[in-house]
Amino acid sequence: MRDNSFHSAGWCLLFCQVPIGTLVKEDGVTLADLSTPGEEFVASYGGIGGKGNRFFLSNENRAPVMATPGSPGEERCLQLELKTMAHAGMVGFPNAGKSSLLRLLTNARPAVAAYPFTTLNPHVGVINYQDYEQIAVADVPGIIEGAHQNRGLGLSFLRHIERCRILLYVLDLTHPEPWTQLNSLQYELGQFDESLPLRPHLIVANKLDLPNARRSLEVLRKEVKGRIIAVSALTGENAEELIHHLRELYDGHRQEGKIAEPYMGW
Numbered sequence: 001m002r003d004n005s006f007h008s009a010g011w012c013l014l015f016c017q018v019p020i021g022t023l024v025k026e027d028g029v030t031l032a033d034l035s036t037p038g039e040e041f042v043a044s045y046g047g048i049g050g051k052g053n054r055f056f057l058s059n060e061n062r063a064p065v066m067a068t069p070g071s072p073g074e075e076r077c078l079q080l081e082l083k084t085m086a087h088a089g090m091v092g093f094p095n096a097g098k099s100s101l102l103r104l105l106t107n108a109r110p111a112v113a114a115y116p117f118t119t120l121n122p123h124v125g126v127i128n129y130q131d132y133e134q135i136a137v138a139d140v141p142g143i144i145e146g147a148h149q150n151r152g153l154g155l156s157f158l159r160h161i162e163r164c165r166i167l168l169y170v171l172d173l174t175h176p177e178p179w180t181q182l183n184s185l186q187y188e189l190g191q192f193d194e195s196l197p198l199r200p201h202l203i204v205a206n207k208l209d210l211p212n213a214r215r216s217l218e219v220l221r222k223e224v225k226g227r228i229i230a231v232s233a234l235t236g237e238n239a240e241e242l243i244h245h246l247r248e249l250y251d252g253h254r255q256e257g258k259i260a261e262p263y264m265g266w
């Protein structure tokens, strides 16, 4: 933001940059959809400038101390809504290991701790592929049952997920029945927006290094159709497989034009 106001004049220029993929709304009505780089939207016009001392400079008056005030600029209250946050978003119960996975896959450094709701705000990291393709992955706060009724971090969490084209369901293999986590997660998403459970997704079964995890995984594979990638965010086991499958899914949907560029500036 730059302020070019003259001391005695009412002239002011404001530049404000917002990320690509932002909706500009006023009273719930969309005024602009900033989806291409360089696109501009004039949010409000400044007032007409006043005349400064130099305007009154003349042969008779070599040092004028006179100025006229400018007229006030327009005032508006706008809401900016970020449309696309990341290509892929991690969905999981608190403590499932989402932040640990983001740290493993990318160079983002969200906090990790052995208690629920460590993550209160989304973090985005980027996976860099050898061919210079980049996939942005978001770690969002954990979901709990009743999130669609705004329990826990509820609706704010679900709004973040809505902005990701691919979902990574992160399940905790130390849970005795890990498939019930998947059912609950999909139920909560579906209650919020019925198209969310239909989004392209991968099931990531985490904490493979812990005792009984492999037995849990076997049962999970029997109970759940769809691709399950078992990983350990702690040891890094199968991280490459996850990165590879995510790319496959991403490429498939990109070709169909279903994946937009996310905001990479977190």
Ligand SMILES: Nc1nc2c(ncn2[C@@H]2O[C@H](COP(=O)(O)OP(=O)(O)OP(=O)(O)O)[C@@H](O)[C@H]2O)c(=O)[nH]1
Binding pocket: 092, 093, 094, 095, 096, 097, 098, 099, 100, 101, 111, 112, 113, 114, 115, 116, 117, 118, 119, 120, 140, 141, 142, 143, 206, 207, 208, 209, 210, 231, 232, 233, 234, 235
């Ligand atoms: N043994 C083991 N521990 C893990 C693994 N992944 C995560 N953890 C541990 O599980 C706990 C929770 O991990 P986080 O990454 O903070 O979990 P989260 O899903 O981000 O949790 P919230 O932010 O609360 O939603 C931490 O103590 C991690 O060290 C894993 O693969 N193996």
Ligand SMILES: [Mg+2]
Binding pocket: 098, 099, 100, 110, 111, 112, 118, 119, 139
């Ligand atoms: Mg976390």
